[in-house]
Amino acid sequence: xxxxxxxxxxxxxxxxxxxxxxxxxxxxxxxxxxxxxxxxxxxxxxxxxxxxxxxxxxxxxxxxxxxxxxxxxxxxxxxxxxxxxxxxxxxxxxxxxxxxxxxxxxxxxxxxxxxxxxxxxxxxxxxxxxxxxxxxxxxxxxxxxxxxxxxxxxxxxxxxxxxxxxxxxxxxxxxxxxxxxxxxxxxxxxxxxxxxxxxxxxxxxxxxxxxxxxxxxx
Numbered sequence: 001x002x003x004x005x006x007x008x009x010x011x012x013x014x015x016x017x018x019x020x021x022x023x024x025x026x027x028x029x030x031x032x033x034x035x036x037x038x039x040x041x042x043x044x045x046x047x048x049x050x051x052x053x054x055x056x057x058x059x060x061x062x063x064x065x066x067x068x069x070x071x072x073x074x075x076x077x078x079x080x081x082x083x084x085x086x087x088x089x090x091x092x093x094x095x096x097x098x099x100x101x102x103x104x105x106x107x108x109x110x111x112x113x114x115x116x117x118x119x120x121x122x123x124x125x126x127x128x129x130x131x132x133x134x135x136x137x138x139x140x141x142x143x144x145x146x147x148x149x150x151x152x153x154x155x156x157x158x159x160x161x162x163x164x165x166x167x168x169x170x171x172x173x174x175x176x177x178x179x180x181x182x183x184x185x186x187x188x189x190x191x192x193x194x195x196x197x198x199x200x201x202x203x204x205x206x207x208x209x210x211x212x213x214x215x216x217x218x
Contacts, residue, residue, distance in 0.1 A: 001093040003084050009094070013101035017175035018108065021142040025113075026127055030120045033146070043146035045172050046120065059138060066110045066137045073107060076100045091186055092194035098183035105176030106141050113139030143172040 028044035035041050048062060080096045114134035117125040125133075133139075147169045156163045187194070 001084070001090040001097075003081070006080060006084060006093055006097045009097045010101040010104070013098065013175065013179045014105055014108075017101075017105040017179070020144065020175055021109065022127070024144045025117055025120065025125050025142055027124060028120070028144075029122060029124055039147060039149045041146040041148065042144050043172055044120070045143050046140035047143060048140060062110075063137050066107065069103065069107055069110075073100065073103050076103060089190075089194040091190045095183040095186035095190075095194070098179040098186070102176040102178070102180035102183065105174070105179070109141040110139050111137055113142070115139070141174070143174045143177070145174060145178070146172045 024042065024044050028042075030044060030046060033041045033043040076096065077100060080093065080100055083093055083096055113132075115132040115136055116128055117132060117139075118129045119125065119133035148167050149169060151165050151167050154161050154164050154166055
């Protein structure tokens, strides 16, 4: 895959991601949902852009994490550039492109959304207000895809979680999250194919060592 096609894929994912987020942000209040199917809902929630919406160091922690992720994006882009330059497998290029697009998509929320939207609590947010709901780099990530496929009651004899209800699949996510997940799955599933050159080099080195050892013994 060429760099041009990779960039087109990144922009396509970003366009879909931001279009869905902006629509949800300007049409839903926090916690509002719409049933698409019994097992699929559009459910508007926001998080701080950290794992499971965790808090880390308050405002300063959020700024640090956002800044770190921006630096990480440059690192991923360099990885993509080197991969294309070295004419690596197109699945690897696709996977990195999806991961990069997803990372950028969620960073856009964190960097800009606090300034370009009002808050979504008890009302639908307005876009491009005079005053946003927070400052630059402190915006929250918009999530909306929810797949509560089934609920089960966990047996009472289970430690800690016994007697509670478990929903599969409970996390709420967005297009950017999906792109990252697909990219990671591609790396895992096609690991042997996309890293064939590296694997061949390792096998060659091992074979050379074995041959040298056999020669020494002989």
